[in-house]
Amino acid sequence: MSILDKAIAAITPPESEDDRLAARAKAENMVEPGDWLFQILDHHREIEAQFCEQYHQQYDRYLSGTIN
Numbered sequence: 001m002s003i004l005d006k007a008i009a010a011i012t013p014p015e016s017e018d019d020r021l022a023a024r025a026k027a028e029n030m031v032e033p034g035d036w037l038f039q040i041l042d043h044h045r046e047i048e049a050q051f052c053e054q055y056h057q058q059y060d061r062y063l064s065g066t067i068n
Contacts, residue, residue, distance in 0.1 A: 026042070027041060028041060
């Protein structure tokens with residue numbers, strides 16, 4: 001992390017989960033199927049779904065005792 005990044009991080013408060021949800025809702029209301037922002041949001045949802053799936057698979061393996 002550069003000095004500039006550290007300075008910006010120090011003076012800029014992190015966004016809250018509510019802020020993120022509001023920004024996503026606003027973006028989703030602005031898009032139409034096929035435009036570039038729609039494609040980006042769709043890709044983002046796919047990535048999130050993959051992380052969620054991996055989490056659940058690992059958790060299931062943990063519960064079954066196949067991983068520590």
